[in-house]
Amino acid sequence: MQDDIRTLGNIRLNASARQTWVDGREVRLTNREFELLMFLIRHKGTVCTRGEIIRNVWGVKFQYDTGVIDVFMNSLRKKLSTDRDHGVIRTIRGVGFIAKE
Numbered sequence: 001m002q003d004d005i006r007t008l009g010n011i012r013l014n015a016s017a018r019q020t021w022v023d024g025r026e027v028r029l030t031n032r033e034f035e036l037l038m039f040l041i042r043h044k045g046t047v048c049t050r051g052e053i054i055r056n057v058w059g060v061k062f063q064y065d066t067g068v069i070d071v072f073m074n075s076l077r078k079k080l081s082t083d084r085d086h087g088v089i090r091t092i093r094g095v096g097f098i099a100k101e
Contacts, residue, residue, distance in 0.1 A: 006041045009088040009101045011080060013041055022080055032057070033076045036069075040089060040099035049096040073097065 004015035012021045018034055020027045029037065035057045040048060050069055077089060090098050 008041045008044055008099050013038060027079050029079060032072055036072055036076060044099040047092050047096055047098045
């Protein structure tokens with residue numbers, strides 16, 4: 001089976017093995033953090049609205065305030081941050097998020 005490796009700056013994600021590395025060190029993510037990162041990487045360079053994230057990462061039955069995305073995004077950013085990090089996941093105020101190298 002061939003690995004499904006995706007990259008975003010200094011971040012490497014292996015979708016089939018569900019592993020993530022930052023600067024060569026493995027970073028453990030929760031299932032939801034992993035799904036969120038994978039969604040953003042798949043759509044890198046494109047602004048992803050909160051609604052799109054809710055539908056695609058949480059599913060259409062998710063009924064909570066989209067502010068929960070901010071909680072997961074903050075946790076994800078902390079786990080992925082390094083001294084070299086230049087904000088590869090950026091907030092687009094009032095719209096959503098964009099993953100950019």
